[in-house]
Amino acid sequence: MTRELLPIASGARTWAVLRSLAPVKLTLLAFGVLVAGTGAGMVAPPVLGHVVDLVTARRDEFLLPVAVLVVVALLQGGLTALGISLVAKVGEGVLAELRERFVTRVLRLPLEQVEKAGAGDLTSRVTRDVQVVADAVRIALPTMARASLTIVLTLVGLLVLDWRFLLAALLAAPIQAYTVRWYGGRAMKVYTAQRTAVGEQQQQLLDTIGGASTVRAFRLGEDHLSRVRTRSEAAVSLTLRGIKLLSQFYGRLNVAEVVGLVGVLVTGFILVGNGSATLGTATAAALYFHSLFNPINQALALADDVQSATASLSRIVGVVDCPVPDRGTFDGVADGSVKVSGVGHSYVTGRPVLSDVDIDLSPGERVALVGASGAGKTTLAKLIAGVHTPSAGTVDVGGDPRDSVALISQEVHVFAGPLIDDLRLARPSASVDEVEAALARVDALAWASALPSGLSTVVGEGGHRLTVAQAQQLALARLVLADRPVAILDEATADAGSAGARALEAAASSALEGRTGLLVAHRLTQAESADRVVVLEDGRVVESGTHADLLAAGGKYATLWAAWSGSR
Amino acid sequence: MLWRAIAGQWRCVSAASALGAMHQTGEALVPVLIGVIIDEAVATGDAGALARLVAVLIGLFVVLSLSFRFSLRLGERGSERASHAIRMELTARVLHSGGGAENGRLSGELASIATGDAKRVGSVNLALPIAFAAVVGLVVGAVALLRVSVPLGLLILVVAPLMLVLAHLLGKPLERRSEAEQDRAAQASGIAADLVSGLRALKGIGAESTAASRYHLTSQGSLVAAVRAARAQSLLEGSVLTLTGLFLALIALVGGKLAVQGDITVGQLVAAVGLAQFLLWPLTIFSWVNGLFAQGRASAKRVTEVLSAPYAVPPAAGSLPSDVRGHLRLSGVSSDSLRSLDLEVRPGELLGVVAPDPADAAALLRLLGREVDPTAGSVELDGVCVSTVDVSSLRGSVVVAAHDADLFEGTVASNVVGDVDGALDASALTLPLETPVSERGRSLSGGQRQRVALARALALAPPVLVLHDPSTAVDAVTEVSLAAGIREMRRDRTTIVVASSPALLGAADRVVLLSDGRFVASGTHSDLVRDHETYRAAVLS
Known part of the structure; x- marks a missing residue:
């Protein structure tokens, strides 16, 4: 299968979506309040300059300027607090809307498309990209907004004092611009490499520690210790390279600071000397410039985060914009019959996985699919469930397969949250009794009730850990609650170990009661108890009949059964 | 530390x-x-x-x-x-x-x-x-x-710490609130990731719209929490700004007076303002x-x-004879769920062990791999009590391949070392040696993973090999050929297969049935199937 990554939105499209999500009035209000708050702070340096002038003139009239400073302090604090919380409201609102649209769209995407892109693509978008954008909204956005407003308003303040002060301050700008360009490219590379290295180190630790008993059993300790050492050293050395780069970045900004500061002081010297400015004005200019250091450092240091947030945003918007194909219309009502006629399928042209398969399932029938790995069992299951459309032939389940066929695949998942919520995904309206009945039917009620908080126990990621067998029982209970006429079990009992496998088989059998069932048989006992056995070989049906018939026929299935059951 | x-x-x-x-x-x-x-x-x-x-x-x-x-x-x-x-x-x-x-x-x-x-x-x-x-x-x-x-300096040195204490007192409850809200705000990302990793399960039962509407609620809850967290944070920042501003006003007032009186110069006033901010x-x-x-x-x-x-096991310095024949004897062993178990495995024997209670199987495996020492009785290998042998050298002679053994990142070749060709044949593996294996073998299917793990154990060709359920994830067709492969590869070397698969047990020289931690029966697979009700129920139902 060739990888077809999910789309990435263009910059223009990303901004258009963002703009459409932000409420205009609230955004303007937030911005206005923040400008007012920052602006209030701008009054302080000239007032201090005025104090200096009063001192020079030997006039003890400080009450007014001090009163102004007090008012400024109150206004600046109050308005900034309000402004930040308004900005957060806008940002968080947009973020929430975006992640909801993203999740809703992902849920509607055809599984085929997701599989073609590879699971990693979607997972990294939903974990990393959503997190990067959330962090940017929470940390970078307010800081960046305030810092850039402070910078702009300070420059305006300098201009008001005397345009020549502004000119002197701007001497620092080319150095800063150069520093950002110098840093940006390098930092991106080092930090990407560093994040990868830290990720690999984490992965190696999980691999080694998670497999510690295997490492001990096979005496792989030395090998693994050196694997961890290599990964950890790589992460350390890249982290230190990042720090070195950062320290050089600040070093260059220091140059800009001293150039600007000397410029402003020298300008003050000249202007005071020729009488076009007072000592107070020169002081105010110096204070203005000194107060620029922090916001400039913050804004430039965050430029990086903003850049990666933009990249993440376009990957999120790309998914949000994905077209959802028309489901098509299906006449008729599914009655539990399945008609597979002349079906062939290939993922890569010229390499058929299935050819010319005919299988009919009558309502309520239970059919076991037997075959070696690669015989096409899983593909056939997916075609019937409507995950893929067959390359040739037709699959008819009476109605829309997405409403009438339930599929349990090999990968089981326990949804994070209370156990009962996990089950109610299959039927939101299910009462506690119905949920308990479904659990009882798959023989899971005993352990589920014995959980620390019963059915309300938080399970899944970060919660109470369930065993693989328990997770598979949950999947079967969901199947019961979803109550579809046709159910397909694709090796759902495979990985539970021999003792667990038998219990799961019983649970599966009970869950399938009253439904048409197709099960990809793993243990031949499953085939034995099915109504009919279909043997697949190299994508073709080679035998079909009841267990007894096939044994009597003495074909492939009979040989297999003899060897498997050991009844030589 | x-x-x-x-x-x-x-x-x-x-x-x-x-x-x-x-x-x-x-x-x-x-x-x-x-x-x-x-x-x-x-x-x-x-x-x-x-x-x-x-x-x-x-x-x-x-x-x-x-x-x-x-x-x-x-x-x-x-x-x-x-x-x-x-x-x-x-x-x-x-x-x-x-x-x-x-x-x-x-x-x-x-x-x-x-x-x-x-x-x-x-x-x-x-x-x-x-x-x-x-x-x-x-x-x-x-x-x-x-x-x-001195007066201005003392004023600043007294007021600045007081101010910070005040900011700290103001900030503490806000910060706590903000942290609690931030945790809730982070939920939205976590739940989104969880739904996406369960995408197949959701689509399999048509739960897409239920999941979407549930996510809407989570996301809105997180939104409210995040906005509250931001509000607490902004109050904190606002009050710090106000306090610093008031501090500045105080210095301007006192410093200005001192300067007018000629106690300090204008430059010193500016320096004092700067120093006050620096000291924070x-x-x-x-x-x-x-x-x-x-x-x-x-x-x-x-x-x-x-x-x-x-x-878990005390260090021991003893060693095994250089040429291990593989004669294992458990006498009166009690450990975990095992009670006074006697079991003898002859050199070169292929022994099947059926333990309907998984706890018994686990206990036996832990004992053979010397992950624990028995609480009573002894485990002897070629007449040497294994509790006296250095664990690492013991594991060179007795390899226990657990059912859930992990594969490691690399390639098939980096995981399977030793008699590679024979082991791959015996495990019915057709994967090329250079096939990449991702962490925990996740890039392989369940069946491939299990067969690579089996090949790894076989390739080591240890004097004693213990395999636990080595074929649960492979299809019935392949299982039969694995059984033959294991028998061929382990000819004349002691092998214990703990399993309930008839295909594997049928290939064993002898099968032992354990129940309630004790030895119950021993015989060939076909004899036991014919004669022993419990055995038949355990492997064929």
């Missing part, structure tokens, strides 16, 4: 401290120098003084910039190296053949101790130089202020450093708990 982390990097830490102190001194002197420039150059119009003082200012910046750069780098180096050392020590302890470090901890938790906690312990080496530098900065700043004016930083840094130390101590405790965990 904490002191060991610092001591291990004392060179980096002390150099970073010295440079950090230099940097803070420089920072404290910048406002003083600006004041001097205003007094001696701008106010007087003395160009020579201006040139001289500007040169001093540039020199000061060079010193503070360089000392900051190298202090930061050295501090980080000390921190990262200490974390690395702890990480390696932890990994070595977890992998130690004596075991026991896990002690019920999940692997994710252990991995996070080796990353997060190791980092937090190491961070102490970053915090220490910063704390030292802050103290020096504080002293230099205070001396400079007192030299400007070293003062705030203390609570931050304190927090880092508290975190470091908590992390150090977790690290120490793992490092000092007792071994």
Whole structure:
């Protein structure tokens, strides 16, 4: 299968979506309040300059300027607090809307498309990209907004004092611009490499520690210790390279600071000397410039985060914009019959996985699919469930397969949250009794009730850990609650170990009661108890009949059964 | 632990401290120098003084910039190296053949101790130089202020800490609230990731719209929490801004009066304003450093708990004969669920073990791999009690391949070492040797994973091999050929297969049935199927 990554939105499209999500009035209000708050702070340096002038003139009239400073302090604090919380409201609102649209769209995407892109693509978008954008909204956005407003308003303040002060301050700008360009490219590379290295180190630790008993059993300790050492050293050395780069970045900004500061002081010297400015004005200019250091450092240091947030945003918007194909219309009502006629399928042209398969399932029938790995069992299951459309032939389940066929695949998942919520995904309206009945039917009620908080126990990621067998029982209970006429079990009992496998088989059998069932048989006992056995070989049906018939026929299935059951 | 982390990097830490102190001194002197420039150059119009003082200012910046750069780098180096050392020590302890470090901890938790906690312990080496530098900065700043004016200096030195205490008191409840809300706000991302990883399960039962509407609720809940968190945070920032502003007003008032009276110069007033703002930083840094130390101590405790965990089996120095025949004898063994179990495995025998209770199977495997020593009875290999043998050398002769054994990242070739060709044949593996294997073998299907694991065990060709359920994830067709492969590959070498698959048991020389931790029956698979009701129920139902 060739990888077809999910789309990435263009910059223009990303901004258009963002703009459409932000409420205009609230955004303007937030911005206005923040400008007012920052602006209030701008009054302080000239007032201090005025104090200096009063001192020079030997006039003890400080009450007014001090009163102004007090008012400024109150206004600046109050308005900034309000402004930040308004900005957060806008940002968080947009973020929430975006992640909801993203999740809703992902849920509607055809599984085929997701599989073609590879699971990693979607997972990294939903974990990393959503997190990067959330962090940017929470940390970078307010800081960046305030810092850039402070910078702009300070420059305006300098201009008001005397345009020549502004000119002197701007001497620092080319150095800063150069520093950002110098840093940006390098930092991106080092930090990407560093994040990868830290990720690999984490992965190696999980691999080694998670497999510690295997490492001990096979005496792989030395090998693994050196694997961890290599990964950890790589992460350390890249982290230190990042720090070195950062320290050089600040070093260059220091140059800009001293150039600007000397410029402003020298300008003050000249202007005071020729009488076009007072000592107070020169002081105010110096204070203005000194107060620029922090916001400039913050804004430039965050430029990086903003850049990666933009990249993440376009990957999120790309998914949000994905077209959802028309489901098509299906006449008729599914009655539990399945008609597979002349079906062939290939993922890569010229390499058929299935050819010319005919299988009919009558309502309520239970059919076991037997075959070696690669015989096409899983593909056939997916075609019937409507995950893929067959390359040739037709699959008819009476109605829309997405409403009438339930599929349990090999990968089981326990949804994070209370156990009962996990089950109610299959039927939101299910009462506690119905949920308990479904659990009882798959023989899971005993352990589920014995959980620390019963059915309300938080399970899944970060919660109470369930065993693989328990997770598979949950999947079967969901199947019961979803109550579809046709159910397909694709090796759902495979990985539970021999003792667990038998219990799961019983649970599966009970869950399938009253439904048409197709099960990809793993243990031949499953085939034995099915109504009919279909043997697949190299994508073709080679035998079909009841267990007894096939044994009597003495074909492939009979040989297999003899060897498997050991009844030589 | 904490002191060991610092001591291990004392060179980096002390150099970073010295440079950090230099940097803070420089920072404290910048406002003083600006004041001097205003007094001696701008106010007087003395160009020579201006040139001289500007040169001093540039020199000061060079010193503070360089000392900051190298202090930061050295501090980080000390921190990262200490974390690395702890990480390696932890990994070595977890992998130690004596075991026991896990002690019920999940692997994710252990991995996070080796990353997060190791980092937090190491961070102490970053915090220490910063704390030292802050103290020096504080002293230099205070001396400079007192030299400007004793009353103004005292005022600032008394009010600044009071103000910070006030900000701290105001901030604490807000910060706590904000942290609680931030946790809730983070839920939305977590749940989204969870839904996406369960996408197949959702689509399999048509739960897409239910999941979407449920996510809407989670996301809106997170939104409310996030906005509240931001509000608490903004209140905190707003009050700090106001307090600093009021502080400035106070200095302007008192400083202005002093200047008018001629007690201080204009330049000194400017310097005092600058110094007051500078002093806020070293003062705030203390609570931050304190927090880092508290975190470091908590992390150090977790690290120490793992490092000092007792071994699961006591170290032993004995050795096995150089040529192990593979004669295993368990006499009266009690361990976990096993009770007075007697079992003999003859050299070269292929023995099947059926244990309907998984606990019995697990107990037997732990015993054979010497992950535990029996509470009663003994396990002997070629007449040597295995509890007296060095664990690591024992595992060279007795390999236990657990059902859930992990594959490791690399290729098939890097996982399967030894008699590779024979092992691949026996495991019915057609994967090319260079096939990449991702962490835990996730890139392979369940069946492939299990067969690579089997091939790994077979390829080692140990004198005694114990296989646990080696074929549960493969289809019935393949299982039959695995059984034949194992028999062929292990000819004349002792092999124990703990399983309930008829295909595997049928290939064994003899099968033993365990029940309630005891020996129940022994015979060939077909005899037992024919004669023994419990056995038949265990393997054929």
